[in-house]
Amino acid sequence: MTLPIPDSARTTLPERTYERLRNLIVRGRIPSGARVIEAEVALRFGVSRTPVREAFSRLIHDHYLVPVTSGKRTELAVAPFTAEDVRELWEIIGSLESYAASMTAILPETRRIKVADELRRINLELRATAAEQPRNADKLSELQTGFHQGFVLETAGPHMRSIYSALRPQVQRYEWIYGTHAQADYAPSIAEHMTIIAAIREGNAEGARNAVIRHWHEAISRTSKVIRPAPFASPRIKPRRKSLKGKT
Amino acid sequence: MTLPIPDSARTTLPERTYERLRNLIVRGRIPSGARVIEAEVALRFGVSRTPVREAFSRLIHDHYLVPVTSGKRTELAVAPFTAEDVRELWEIIGSLESYAASMTAILPETRRIKVADELRRINLELRATAAEQPRNADKLSELQTGFHQGFVLETAGPHMRSIYSALRPQVQRYEWIYGTHAQADYAPSIAEHMTIIAAIREGNAEGARNAVIRHWHEAISRTSKVIRPAPFASPRIKPRRKSLKGKT
DNA sequence: CCATCCCCCATTGCATACAATGAGCCACCG
DNA sequence: CGGTGGCTCATTGTATGCAATGGGGGATGG
Numbered sequence: 001m002t003l004p005i006p007d008s009a010r011t012t013l014p015e016r017t018y019e020r021l022r023n024l025i026v027r028g029r030i031p032s033g034a035r036v037i038e039a040e041v042a043l044r045f046g047v048s049r050t051p052v053r054e055a056f057s058r059l060i061h062d063h064y065l066v067p068v069t070s071g072k073r074t075e076l077a078v079a080p081f082t083a084e085d086v087r088e089l090w091e092i093i094g095s096l097e098s099y100a101a102s103m104t105a106i107l108p109e110t111r112r113i114k115v116a117d118e119l120r121r122i123n124l125e126l127r128a129t130a131a132e133q134p135r136n137a138d139k140l141s142e143l144q145t146g147f148h149q150g151f152v153l154e155t156a157g158p159h160m161r162s163i164y165s166a167l168r169p170q171v172q173r174y175e176w177i178y179g180t181h182a183q184a185d186y187a188p189s190i191a192e193h194m195t196i197i198a199a200i201r202e203g204n205a206e207g208a209r210n211a212v213i214r215h216w217h218e219a220i221s222r223t224s225k226v227i228r229p230a231p232f233a234s235p236r237i238k239p240r241r242k243s244l245k246g247k248t
Numbered sequence: 249m250t251l252p253i254p255d256s257a258r259t260t261l262p263e264r265t266y267e268r269l270r271n272l273i274v275r276g277r278i279p280s281g282a283r284v285i286e287a288e289v290a291l292r293f294g295v296s297r298t299p300v301r302e303a304f305s306r307l308i309h310d311h312y313l314v315p316v317t318s319g320k321r322t323e324l325a326v327a328p329f330t331a332e333d334v335r336e337l338w339e340i341i342g343s344l345e346s347y348a349a350s351m352t353a354i355l356p357e358t359r360r361i362k363v364a365d366e367l368r369r370i371n372l373e374l375r376a377t378a379a380e381q382p383r384n385a386d387k388l389s390e391l392q393t394g395f396h397q398g399f400v401l402e403t404a405g406p407h408m409r410s411i412y413s414a415l416r417p418q419v420q421r422y423e424w425i426y427g428t429h430a431q432a433d434y435a436p437s438i439a440e441h442m443t444i445i446a447a448i449r450e451g452n453a454e455g456a457r458n459a460v461i462r463h464w465h466e467a468i469s470r471t472s473k474v475i476r477p478a479p480f481a482s483p484r485i486k487p488r489r490k491s492l493k494g495k496t
Numbered sequence: 497c498c499a500t501c502c503c504c505c506a507t508t509g510c511a512t513a514c515a516a517t518g519a520g521c522c523a524c525c526g
Numbered sequence: 527c528g529g530t531g532g533c534t535c536a537t538t539g540t541a542t543g544c545a546a547t548g549g550g551g552g553a554t555g556g
Contacts, residue, residue, distance in 0.1 A: 048541040088405035157336040296511040
């Protein structure tokens with residue numbers, strides 16, 4: 001059952017499976033609330049259940065999947081969108097990013113400028129993409145992730161990297177859904193980005209920290225507005241027979 | 249091969265395996281640098297390789313185990329102690345805890361007082377335990393963890409909980425090794441704890457935040473001092489035949 | 497026509513089997 | 527006596543097998 005591709009990557013199969021699945025979830029290809037079944041994914045991805053199981057375990061740990069049934073057997077479903085999640089995630093990522101931003105702002109000037117230029121480029125592309133109709137939610141959420149990674153990963157060590165890269169796509173998932181809403185407005189966010197860029201360029205650590213904190217606080221209210229009040233409050237996940245549908 | 253204990257827990261086997269292994273690592277029972285082998289652990293724990301493998305995957309993700317061999321086969325060893333790790337981990341946990349402390353400090357008064365009393369109790373027990381000779385590194389590191397969890401988990405949501413509970417034992421591991429050093433001094437740490445307690449009791453959010461940040465910054469230099477300059481810099485992990493030894 | 501109960505099977509949890517790989521070791525050669 | 531090549535086995539990566547469980551649908555009775 002191995003793919004005819006002789007050596008698809010240097011990364012391990014569970015790792016790739018995790019990322020493929022996470023991508024499908026983040027980009028809404030497997031919708032919030034959908035049940036997810038080991039054997040089904042294994043079949044679709046052309047691997048055995050073993051690596052899928054390992055991927056599931058990480059997805060649960062990172063809160064992309066949630067156990068659903070009350071019984072002792074744990075059925076799995078894609079995590080719902082909730083306003084509490086937004087509040088908590090945004091606060092956590094705000095704490096981490098504000099620290100990272102202040103560290104980036106005290107880098108030597110040449111590097112700071114380079115980072116600032118790159119951030120500016122991404123921010124302009126974000127502005128252009130936000131103006132397109134119809135909106136490209138995939139691209140928008142990726143650019144936003146790119147912007148934030150742009151200054152976080154700059155000074156991150158291994159621990160920060162792994163925490164951040166588990167957390168950031170979770171945020172991206174909300175950004176994706178935000179992008180699918182007609183009333184989504186990107187102007188305030190883009191303006192806040194510019195403040196962050198300016199502080200980093202000037203080497204103003206305290207300013208960068210505060211700009212990032214403010215950005216995330218503003219984002220909480222913007223994002224919460226587009227979360228359905230009672231999100232996917234199906235008291236019970238229905239579909240026993242169907243769940244996955246999209247493509248890779 | 250299942251243990252005679254009929255129903256050892258409601259948690260899954262991989263989960264329990266993860267925690268057992270993590271405990272052995274945190275408490276130095278499997279020493280830094282030791283190789284760790286699936287089949288061996290499976291045998292010792294009386295389970296198959298499958299749950300062990302899943303546990304390993306999480307331990308790698310959380311940086312308790314590190315891949316060692318350069319080849320494509322990934323051999324695993326217990327992560328070494330390094331000064332860079334201390335710096336990074338302490339900064340991250342400082343960011344998260346300082347936020348948590350400020351949240352705890354704005355709880356309603358009755359709850360704040362309850363938390364403060366509990367923290368005070370733990371801190372006093374810590375002082376007593378630090379005075380014992382010989383020092384009980386297990387108990388010391390557990391009390392320290394208890395103190396910090398005492399205010400973090402008080403206001404933590406699910407995301408904070410899972411990040412924190414993956415991170416905190418990593419710190420505890422360093423605290424354990426700190427406790428085994430003769431020159432370890434707990435007085436400054438205990439004093440800093442008192443400052444934190446006072447701020448929480450008074451409902452002083454900004455004070456709590458700052459006290460926690462200061463505490464972690466002080467802790468960086470204290471802890472770094474007892475890390476061997478070049479920790480376990482064996483250029484290559486030797487033992488091919490032996491690795492685990494301790495007991496559960 | 498609707499409620500109830502029971503059986504079947506979808507699905508999970510864990511164990512085992514099998515294939516691939518590369519590290520150490522030994523024999524052989526210079 | 528030291529280097530080198532190949533063999534072997536320890537160990538990992540992936541697949542498959544097997545038992546347990548409990549949800550849902552259909553048969554049965556009201």
